[in-house]
Amino acid sequence: MRHFLTLKDYSKEEILEIIALGLQIKNELKNGEQKQYMPNKTLAMIFEKSSTRTRVSFETGIFQLGGQGLFLSNRDIHLGRGEPIKDTARVISSMCDMVMIRTFAHSMLEEFASYSKVPVINGLTDSFHPVQLLADYMTMIEHKGADEPVVAYIGDGNNMTHSWMMLAAKLGFELRVATPKGYEVDSGIQAEAEKIAQENGGKLVFTNSPQEAVKGATVVTTDTWASMGQEDEKEERIRAFEGFIVDEALMALANKKALFLHCLPAYRGQEVSEAVLEGAQSVVFDEAENRLHAQKGLMVWLYQKQANR
Numbered sequence: 001m002r003h004f005l006t007l008k009d010y011s012k013e014e015i016l017e018i019i020a021l022g023l024q025i026k027n028e029l030k031n032g033e034q035k036q037y038m039p040n041k042t043l044a045m046i047f048e049k050s051s052t053r054t055r056v057s058f059e060t061g062i063f064q065l066g067g068q069g070l071f072l073s074n075r076d077i078h079l080g081r082g083e084p085i086k087d088t089a090r091v092i093s094s095m096c097d098m099v100m101i102r103t104f105a106h107s108m109l110e111e112f113a114s115y116s117k118v119p120v121i122n123g124l125t126d127s128f129h130p131v132q133l134l135a136d137y138m139t140m141i142e143h144k145g146a147d148e149p150v151v152a153y154i155g156d157g158n159n160m161t162h163s164w165m166m167l168a169a170k171l172g173f174e175l176r177v178a179t180p181k182g183y184e185v186d187s188g189i190q191a192e193a194e195k196i197a198q199e200n201g202g203k204l205v206f207t208n209s210p211q212e213a214v215k216g217a218t219v220v221t222t223d224t225w226a227s228m229g230q231e232d233e234k235e236e237r238i239r240a241f242e243g244f245i246v247d248e249a250l251m252a253l254a255n256k257k258a259l260f261l262h263c264l265p266a267y268r269g270q271e272v273s274e275a276v277l278e279g280a281q282s283v284v285f286d287e288a289e290n291r292l293h294a295q296k297g298l299m300v301w302l303y304q305k306q307a308n309r
């Protein structure tokens with residue numbers, strides 16, 4: 001049985017297969033066809049953090065596939081009151097067909113998955129946000145930005161950065177990461193990603209200069225400076241990230257046709273300017289919509305793997 005915890009566990013072929021399936025199902029939907037790929041199946045969705053896109057895309061997605069989503073906030077289930085993860089995993093996976101989890105420590109997700117009888121999907125942890133990258137790459141394909149891309153990630157070395165590193169390492173493209181000093185990526189994840197990149201012809205560059213990272217890039221992306229769980233550090237981070245805003249001056253250094261991506265929610269005037277976010281190069285709302293389509297591809301892919309066991 002396959003879980004979807006990080007892109008590390010997936011080959012290039014599998015990642016592209018999932019995205020292609022998502023694109024196929026998107027196309028069917030746009031043509032008015034809603035095929036019931038997962039009739040009467042249930043997706044449990046455990047949220048220990050807030051969400052707009054992840055919740056709406058998974059719940060709508062499973063519904064469109066013929067199934068039903070169960071929104072389980074940790075305020076409502078016993079997990080939030082201390083029921084062990086291993087007990088929760090065995091109970092939920094004995095009744096549901098798939099589980100999506102958004103949580104803090106990545107180890108919580110791993111523990112849950114190790115006790116689950118059904119596929120578990122990472123809906124974001126402190127370390128990784130891999131479903132977002134499926135949507136991001138799908139958007140790059142659609143906007144003709146997936147042909148030998150050079151991606152510049154500007155900002156915090158966080159779950160999004162780690163996920164971009166894994167995508168670049170697996171698919172074999174160049175990723176340049178610019179973070180302020182003291183906000184670099186996790187060194188263990190970096191070492192792993194660099195090893196994978198070497199095997200697949202990917203290139204990972206780390207710098208403290210946004211200008212150096214963006215020069216000639218064909219995709220520019222960023223993320224919030226204070227992730228969920230870091231609310232107390234917000235003011236300190238705004239000071240530390242001075243000069244890391246993706247604005248028109250920075251975009252001007254990239255390739256003329258460069259795309260701008262952002263997983264959202266965006267903080268205008270902090271990591272990105274209003275002009276860039278709303279500008280002609282920005283594809284952020286297509287990217288957000290693609291969460292629905294990419295994750296439908298993922299759910300059907302996992303479900304078919306499970307059914308064919």
Ligand code: CP
Nearest residue numbers: 051052053054263264
């Ligand atoms: N990009 C993303 O995961 O958004 P939400 O936090 O709204 O789910």
Ligand code: NVA
Nearest residue numbers: 158223227228263264
């Ligand atoms: N890095 C952000 C991503 C939100 C989708 C966070 O973890 O809050």
